[in-house]
Amino acid sequence: MTVQAETAADLVEEVFLFGRVLRGALGGGAVTGLPPALTGVLHVLAHSEPCRQNELALSLCVSQSALSRQIADLVDAGLVVRRPDPDDGRASLVEVTDAGRRILADSKALRAENLRERLATWTQGEAEDALTALRHLIHTFSTPARTPAVGAITPNEGGLA
Secondary structure, three states, rough: OOOHHHHHHHHHHHHHHHHHHHHHHHHOOHHHHHOHHHHHHHHHHHHHOOOOOHHHHHHHOOOOOHHHHHHHHHHOOOOEEEEEEEEEEEEEEEEOOOHHHHHHHHHHHHHHHHHHHHOOOOHHHHHHHHHHHHHHHHHHOOOOOOOOOOOOOOOOOOOOO
């Protein structure tokens, strides 16, 4: 049986709200001392490095200009370095420094402890069930959709080739 439209709409709303509540509950920028956007860039980069900024921008769904400013801030803070791309001398690769990795490790440990305290009334089984459901959602969302989104422009529309 397929998921009903109302259930799907409720899931969209709850996932969005969960993200907002989770960021606030687990400390956000207070844990790293960085704005949440920079912490997010650092986290994603640590799992996809070294890479070009345009690849990272696609992964983060942000413009290259916005990401460029964020990377510059992270470089200035000593958390990220740029180095020449050995395959293309015109391009550069970005990667997290040891200091950036320490911030991420400290942040992860503090957030995990904070979450553990908040889940004090949960059983281990409930936490594992939630983890399984979240992993299932992530896998589902990571798999390409079979049909274009409502209102999406297909390559032959609007003069796109």
